[in-house]
Amino acid sequence: MAEFLNNIMPNVVEHYEDLIQATGETLIMVFIAGIISLTLGTILGIALVVTNEGHLYENKIINSILGKIVNVIRSIPFVILLALLVTFTKFIVGTSIGIKGAIVPMIIGITPFISRQIEQSIVEVDKGVIEAALSMGLKKHVIIFSVLLREAMPGIIRALVICIINLIGLSAMAGTVGGGGLGDFAIRYGYARYMLDITVVTVLILLIFVNVVQGIGNIVVRRISH
């Protein structure tokens, strides 16, 4: 068996410790960046909805400012964002390379995207339901948490899945500028040293990640949709 593996992917076998470490790094980056950006994105998404015209906390100025910030960040390609944020990242986490250095731009890159996704799911909640909640004399914050978020949950889970899959992609890209993780691993060995087997194995691992996330997401959405 060992011999067989050694024959078809000698480089992977040789560097398998690095591979495992890189996989771990990717998981850590996606996990930490995911938790933080989902939190920020949800808050921003809610804010984008409820400050809209005719909504619970209508406020044109805040709505327009938030919308513009989100649009500006979303229009910058991630690789460029990485370069743009070097100083900022150094200021926040003390370094601009490695896992730590990658997580900051990943959060900033993905949060506006999540917030739009969350905004979309919340906007799809029937306005009549909000009206019904208002007619019951409920407080506005109760309506946001117990009506808007609860009713939008299937959409939010779907947004979460897309966001994690995107983060996996971003983590690989961050690797190209010394961010660590599977992207970094594939570039250093697969690309720079022409070790094709390493590139292929990296792709396979990412493929498995994405499918597992999507699969779990689908199951959860099916469970909570009525």
Place this chain on the structure above:
Amino acid sequence: MIQLQNIKKNYKIDKGIVEALKGVSLNVEKSDIYGVIGFSGAGKSTLIRCINLLERPDSGKVFVNGEEITASSEKELRQARQKIGMIFQNFNLLRSKTVFQNIAFPLQYSGLSKKTINTKVVELLELVGLTDKSDVYPSQLSGGQKQRVGIARALARDPQVLLSDEATSALDPQSTHSILTLLNDLNKKLGLTIVIITHEMGVIKEICNKVAVIEAGEIVEHGNSIDIFSNPQHPTTQNFIANVFQTEKIHELILDERISSIIKENGIVIRMLFTGNSAYNAYISEVSRKFSIDINIIFGNIEIIQNLPIGSLFAVFNGTSENIRAAINYLKVDKVLITVLDQKAIITDNKREAI
């Protein structure tokens, strides 16, 4: 119970301003089932939303149970709303919650104990006849059942007033009837004051003791249902009533040769509307005998409104002009409402409709 005083509400749209309500006043007394009827765009939805301030009027005052809610603070308004239940055309139930959780929802933030809430919800489920659907999600219910959940939810905080915004418009006739029966029972059992917005005269006919007709942001006619039904004044009201009695059918009938051929020389078609006591007399045979005219009934129906019958009859009167005139006068004295239908006018009217 509810007073609206000179309510005005405008909406800004791209092309200018729409006057949704142009100074509407309304007085709903305790235990009334007050119907507000109008075509779509007449302002009736805005009107009902002004009662619990889902829409804030530009000017005018709203009193509910003696309290001026247009002058209340946000907190007072929330408390007032808890005593005003509301049901909707699209039910507006929470999809993510079961029937039980939907009904319990407004109670969750009332400081009641879990046990009290449970007892209350079980009672409400029984009241609306959905005990067996407690753990089902709204998507598995029929329209009529969804509206029952809506009603139970609206009653959760023991309101004195129930607002119904086209609550039966999305339902089939059978469910409509059962929901209206339920509302009527609640009115009798709990003394609940109900305001109903609708575009169907059938709804008014079935349960409302009072009715207001709204058109282009103004109430054009209001009063007791029985009076409005028997003697509508405004053209819009007459239109709605005509729908109930299906009086437009007479146009088709009169064009039918078999019917037009029975109208002899001097003969005319008249509509007789019998209300109250006049509905119980044997007018046709009496008039026929007294004035020696032949009466041929071509179309008619009887509606029961607030337990009183209203009869509408279209008949051909054949005889001498004098006798016919005398017969009509006789009926008029006895408070039968008489409308003489000009055959030509009807025909032209009908043609106009056809175009």
